[in-house]
Amino acid sequence: MSKKMGMLGRKMGMTRIFSETGTSIAVTVIEAGPCVVLQKKTAAKEGYDAIQIGFGPKKESRLNKAESGHVKTAGKGGFHHIKEFRVTDPGAYEVGQEINLTDLLNVGDIVDVRARTKGRGFQGVVKRYGFKGGRATHGSMFHRAPGSIGCSAWPSRVIKGKKMPGQMGDRMITKKNCTVIDIRPEQNVIVLKGGVPGAKQALVQIYKKS
Template identity: 65%
Template sequence: MPNTNGILGRKLGMTRVYNEFGQASPVTVIEAGPCVVLQKKTVGKEGYNAVQVGFREKKPSRLNKPEVGHFKKSGGTGYYHVREFKVEDPKIYELGQQVNVTEVIKIGDKVDVTGRAKGRGFQGVIKRHGFSGGRATHGSDFQRQPGSIGSSAYPSRVIKGKKMPGHMGTDKQTVKNLIVIDIRVEENILLVKGAVPGAKNGLVSIYIKKA
């Protein structure tokens, strides 16, 4: 049976694994699925083919009325995370059908992992953009300031997109071409080589690289 082009997961942390030659590889441990099909979307109705899946069950007492009505179509169980994945033919899926990691990903596959970066709060230009700052000798008071941000004559305004102090982190980021090192079927655990965005227990979307 064809599968979705991805699956939802939860970042558990990082560790290392060793190969037969004793070489260590840094890996990220991800709890990938199981996900449940909540809705099917087709070209005729929505304009594209996709399935909506849910990850990590939510208590019924935590659902609002619109969520109760939406989740009722797929069995009534609520979920904390809901995302869409494109498919070729949504008709082959059934509402309430469970999608496991082994049905989507195999050892050796390359995947793209999308997550939300850690929040760093309000930061200056040195930490946020890598500015070098001013000199710290000969009585200079420049230090960590951003410097001039505009023009005096033309265009007499701050250019849009100027690198300035501000909120850093919590951006959506994607790391591409990560290799799947191992899959622990019983625990729904996925080990991918390298780091992925986000903090521990953060939601990640894992997309399969098309051949």
Template identity: 45%
Template sequence: MPGLIGRKIGMTQIFDDDGRAVGVTVLEVGPCPVVQIKTAARDGYDAVQLGFGRVKESNVRRPAKKPAKGHAARAGLDHVPRVLAEFDFENEDLEPGQQLTVDMFEVGSRVDVSGTTKGRGFQGVVKRHGFAGGRGSHGGSSVLRKPGSIGAGTDPSRVIKGMKMAGRMGGTKHMAMSRRVIRVDAEKNLLIVRGSIPGARNNIVMVRPGR
């Protein structure tokens, strides 16, 4: 079972059988058509390429989209997927044009969900790394959110690589490991998993079977 592409709808809470509120994330997962199957003999590695969503027909007519339209047509698709992604292919019986749906996941199973975290822009050390900052009294108003000393003395007389400093925060790929599947709605292509998932609403996510 390779995995599926989806998007994050948002977070909410549901009540379990014991009446406890459980924070969950709702994902719209699939349907994902098989666009291409790559083999080690032809491509150098084994993988399956899946698609998700569809590009507007008005945008498909643009010359830049002609290669994508031909690529999708070779798989027998009548539309151009908006997102393409590759997953590990383990000698499963898949064919181009085949639709993979959220039915492949079961309630109680575990999944790994990867996505792009929210971008926070350029941030200081207090927000980015949780530094306490300087003292707030006795003349400390000028060092409230400063990082403090960053040097390493006379030897080696330079800032050591990897020092926690101000910089760009967020906007990186992150994977939420081993999230439990709470509910599966095959009719609406919804997958409800326990806990949080990286990214903002409508963020594209990759859902793979957990270990």
């Protein structure tokens, strides 16, 4: 598994900015961090090197006893989201340490962004895969159907992996090679070029490219 350090954030939405030449650039605004180190895991004890971070403050009254005990060592309260990141040297971090944008990223860096896409529900092949469909007129009786899907005498079954109607969206997607256009540390905001997966307020994972 790749050992890429990253942090958690919340997608705030999309907008645009203008370059020095007046070109309009579509960007995604993400509130990233601060993240708090909750636990260090080492190859000697757990079998792999990683740190566990928390993002999004959560009232202590909303924590159950297991959650309260887990975050007690860090002393920074509870968190809505907890995630592990593989690292090369867990000893470089301390439990309770805050990880901010400027500790990890700079303007011009390339990052990967992972998030859950918007759920589209059960959809047909036209919307799900972009099938053209049939004629809409002259009584064709074939409009948005997938068409022939099976085989004849042999093997007399539908081959696995064929594009069919089904659940669309609501799955984890990684958008690779996003450029950091701007960082505003006083607001914990990072501006990335282009779109990233997920709806507004969705949790995103940001990985710095090595």
